[in-house]
Amino acid sequence: DPDRWMASRFVADPVRREEVVALYALNVELSKIAGQVSQPLLGEIRLAWWREGLDEIEALRPVRGHPVLHALEAAHARAPLDRGLLDLMLDTRLRDLEPAPLADEAEVYAYLDGTAVALAAAAARRLAPDVDPHAVQAAARAFGIAGLARLGRLPVGWTRAEIAGRVEAAREAANRDLASLPAEAFAAVAYSALAPVYARGREPGPLARRLRLLGAVATGRV
Numbered sequence: 718d719p720d721r722w723m724a725s726r727f728v729a730d731p732v733r734r735e736e737v738v739a740l741y742a743l744n745v746e747l748s749k750i751a752g753q754v755s756q757p758l759l760g761e762i763r764l765a766w767w768r769e770g771l772d773e774i775e776a777l778r779p780v781r782g783h784p785v786l787h788a789l790e791a792a793h794a795r796a797p798l799d800r801g802l803l804d805l806m807l808d809t810r811l812r813d814l815e816p817a818p819l820a821d822e823a824e825v826y827a828y829l830d831g832t833a834v835a836l837a838a839a840a841a842r843r844l845a846p847d848v849d850p851h852a853v854q855a856a857a858r859a860f861g862i863a864g865l866a867r868l869g870r871l872p873v874g875w876t877r878a879e880i881a882g883r884v885e886a887a888r889e890a891a892n893r894d895l896a897s898l899p900a901e902a903f904a905a906v907a908y909s910a911l912a913p914v915y916a917r918g919r920e921p922g923p924l925a926r927r928l929r930l931l932g933a934v935a936t937g938r939v
Contacts, residue, residue, distance in 0.1 A: 718741050718744070718745050719923075719926070720860075720908040720911055720926065720930075721741045721744075721908050722738065722741065723908070723926060723927065723930055724904050724905075724906075724907040724908040724930055725737050725738050725741065725904060727903075727904040727907060727930070727934045728844060728904045729901070730844075732795070733843055733844055735788065735791075735792075736788075736791075736792040736795075736843045737840045737843055737844065737904070737905065738788075739785060739788035739789050739791075739792055740789075740836060740839050740840050740843070741836070741840070742784075742785045742788065743767070743785050743789065743803070743806075744806065744832075744836050746767065746785055747764070747767065747806060747807065747810045748810070748813070748832075750763045750764060750810065750813065750814075751810075751813035751814055754814075757814040757815070760811075760813070760814040761811065761814065764807055764810055764811065766781075767807060768804070768807050769781075770783065770786045771786075771789070771798070771800065771803055771804075771807075773786075774786065774789055774790045774793050774798065775793070775797075775798070775800060792843070796843075796846070798839075799838070799839050799842055802835045802836075802838055802839040802842075802850075803835075803839065805830075805831045805835045806831060806832060806835045806836060806839075808831065809827075809828060809830075809831025809832050809835070810832070812828055818869070818870050818871060818872060818873060819865070819870055819871060819872055820872060821872055822872070824872075825862070825865065825871065825872065826858065828865075829857070829858050829861035829862070829865075830854070830858075832861065833857040833858065833860055833861030833864070834850070834853065834854050834857040834858060834861070835850075836857070837853040837854075837856065837857035837905050837906050838850035838853055838854075838857075840905035841853050841898070841902040841905035841906070842902075843905075844899075844901050844902040844904065844905055845898075845899040845901050845902040847899075848898065848899065848902050849897070851894065852894050852895065852897050852898045853894075853895075853898065853902075853905060853906050854894070855887045855888075855890035855891035855893075855894050856887075856888070856891035856894070856895060856906040856909040856939050857906060857909065858887045858891075859884050859887035859888045859891055859909050859912040859913075859939070860906075860908060860909040860911070860912045862880060862883055862884050862887065862912070862916070863880075863884055863911075863912040863913075863914075863915035863916045864915070866880045866915065866916060866918075867915055877916075877917070877918060880916050881913070881916040881917055883916075884912050884913055884916040885913065885916075887912075888909070888912060888913060888939055891906070891909060891939050892938045892939060895937060895938065895939070896937075898937075900937065903933075903934060903937055904934065906939060907930050907933045907934050907939070908930065909933075909939040910929045910930060910932065910933035910938075910939040911926060911929055911930075912939070914929070
């Protein structure tokens with residue numbers, strides 16, 4: 718997840734940076750499950766394994782051997798993980814086990830709210846505990862739509878122009894909502910500045926990514 722990782726470099730506190738990266742690493746592990754199993758039941762078993770690992774962290778029991786869980790355990794020892802958001806991420810990843818693309822607009826936004834938005838909110842709350850999740854929703858949706866387009870998971874019939882329009886509309890809403898986001902939490906959505914590029918079907922190089930992220934962090938806008 719190079720975009721979120723690069724954005725995390727703008728978190729000034731090294732401890733908080735590690736905590737945010739741990740959340741991103743969890744998201745990567747969950748996102749890979751569907752491609753690693755041959756049938757949905759096996760995917761459900763793997764998702765249950767991660768849920769049980771989070772249960773161990775929350776109950777202060779010995780945690781199974783995985784570096785992501787160990788990193789989350791260290792974060793939880795400093796401040797409780799937002800279990801509601803993490804459970805939402807786990808629940809929503811069940812949809813990945815179905816082969817069909819997302820069916821319509823309602824399903825797209827429900828899926829994004831349980832993945833990209835939940836992740837952005839969890840990361841933002843590690844950086845500023847009182848963050849309102851709605852402050853990051855539009856920015857995370859913009860990045861999420863572009864990501865689904867790259868994976869070919871958007872509803873059949875959504876054209877490139879329509880996708881770009883939806884991303885731009887979400888981006889405009891994001892720049893209104895982000896005015897209420899504490900500056901220290903902006904890194905949790907800075908990568909959304911890349912959404913318009915991806916929506917147009919382009920793949921920026923490492924330098925272009927860094928420059929866009931730097932501009933977003935400097936202005937507080939995506």
